[in-house]
Amino acid sequence: MTADLGATQRICGISLGWHNGGVDGRMYDYAVSTSTDGREFSPLFAGKSLPNTSLQPVELRAVGARYVRLTVNGNTVNDHASVTELQISASAAPAGAFVHPGILVSKEQLDFVKAKIGGGQQPWSKEYQLARGSRHARRDDVASPVPVVKCSTPGSKQRALDLGYEQAGCSEIVNDANAAYTQALLWHYSDDAQYAENGRRILNAWARTLTAILFDQPRFPDNGQIYANGHFAGSSREPPAGGARAERRLRAAVPRQYGQSGRRRPSRPATPVSCTRAPARRGSPPCDVARHHRVWACSADHQPA
Structure with missing residues (x-):
């Protein structure tokens, strides 16, 4: 199956619906490729569908293309290729390098720390x-997402x-947030x-x-708030969990923001880590995604409305 967008556009999202997905454990083996001229196609994604019938986003990096080709190599039940929906999110804006605005730290701070680590200097290397x-x-590491987060304060x-x-x-949400942040930082520092x-x-x-x-x-019957909108973490007087300790270690590696003790300087208000889906920034392009252009903060891939 090949979709023609009419002109080269910036493709930032592709979602697929599968017939009988999940029935008898059915999963489809498929690949997605793109082309600007309809003759030479470049691979964009290859993998298996999830075992359900819901619309499933394809993991991809934004790319400029006019044609999108879906190739299905059967499924775990038979050789049929039964697609119920193909949704493509694209923008007429030309494809270009996405510059992440950063959340907790800036690229300059990250590069500063990376140079210190490369030189074996302390406390950065430690x-x-x-x-x-x-x-x-x-x-x-395997993420443990839940459909609905329901968390009260310890009190x-x-x-x-x-x-x-x-x-x-x-x-789960705290551990996965810390894991995503840790992995992103380590990628920048190690180039792995x-x-x-x-x-x-x-x-x-x-x-x-x-x-x-x-x-x-x-x-509550007295109109008190039952769930805490993410503020459950760190509101207890109990000793910090492993996730909090890990985050503090990471903070200690950003001296210009926190100082060598790892404590945040009073002039910089604290910003909590959040790695759940967030609404698009006002005025931002419709295809902003967490791409591999020095991702150093937590965000989520764009999901079509």
Whole structure:
């Protein structure tokens, strides 16, 4: 199947719907390629579909092309190629290098630290090795996304449980956020592309799964807030968990922002890490994605509306 967009455009998203996806464990083996002239095609993605019938986004980097070709090599049940929907998100804007605005740190800060690590200087080299040895830097790390995050503060958690309000995704969202951030930093410092792929995979897993983070509703009988909109982490007086310790090690590796002690300077307000789907920035191109152009902050692949 080949789709003709009429003119070369910046393709930033492709989603596919599969007939009977997930039935009998059915998954399709497929590949996506693109072309500007309809004759020479370049591979863009190859893999297997997820075992469900929902519209599934294809992992890709934005590319300029006019033609999009889908090649299906059968499925786990038979040799049929049954596609129910092909959705392509594109912009007439020319393809070009995406410059990430950064969130926690700037590229200049990252390059500063990278040079210190390359020169074996302390404390940068020590903190870099600590980050590499942390559980959030594992190459086989697997994300654990949940559809709906439901987390109370430590002070209200037991009361919520007593009233039948479950807790879901509380440790998962923190651990995966720290893992994605750790892997992104290590990629910049080491130039090891596997770290970039790991971080992107974690973000995409949450982007495909997360639909809501409960916070305003429901309420306790006295109208108190049951769920805490992400502020559950760090609100306890208990000792920091491994994820918090790992983040502090990473912070210690950015001296111009935090100082050599790893403590943030008072003049810079703290910014919490968040690796869940966020709305597009006002005025930004419709195809902004977390791409491999020195990704150093947490964001998620663009999802078509």
